Amino acid sequence: MSKEIFKSNKYFxxxxxxxxxxxxxxxxxxxxDNFKNIDIIFFGTRYIQLFTSLSGLSISLVENNKEIINYSTVNSFLSTNENYLFEIETKNEKYYVGASYFKVYENELEFNETSLGFNEIRGREKEIAGSC
Known part of the structure; x- marks a missing residue:
């Protein structure tokens, strides 16, 4: 069972x-047509099972993750209260990211700019969704 947190029809x-x-x-x-980027940032990411291009997506929190991923290291990571399994669905296919949380931001960064990092962070001024 999963709970949808974010949905978009854009190409990611x-x-x-x-x-x-x-x-x-x-x-x-x-x-x-769209003057702003939509950035989805997963924090504390330790497991990624994901296609590199996603045409429209929905992100859900998987509530019973023990039956989905059959790797002991991933299940060990997910066994703590601060780590979660997120399901990304696109075109009727499901992919998974193991992370602490995610946030969605809208920004006007140029193509060669990133909103990741830990010093002078740009592009996180307008949060529009997230898991926490």
């Missing part, structure tokens, strides 16, 4: 990853 790509802080960025880039 796996855009960036900061391994030292487990930050995963999925981005729907701005274009002629």
């Amino acid at each position: 790509t796996v855009f960036d990853f900061v391994i030292s802080h487990g930050q995963l960025l999925l981005r729907a880039s701005k274009d002629e």
Whole structure:
């Protein structure tokens, strides 16, 4: 069973990853019709089972994750109260990310700019959704 937290019909790509802080960025880039990026950032990411391009998606929190992922290291990670399994559904296919939480931001960063990091963070001024 899962609980939907965020849904969008935009085209997202796996855009960036900061391994030292487990930050995963999925981005729907701005274009002629949309003047803002939509950045989905997973924090504390330790498990990724994901296609690199997603045409429309919904993100849900998986409430009973023990039956979905059959890896002892992933289940060990998910056994703590601060780590969760998120289900990303696109085109009737399901993918999974194990992370502490995620947040969704709207920004106007250029294509070569990222909203990941831990020092001068740009692009996180307007939060529009999240799991916490």
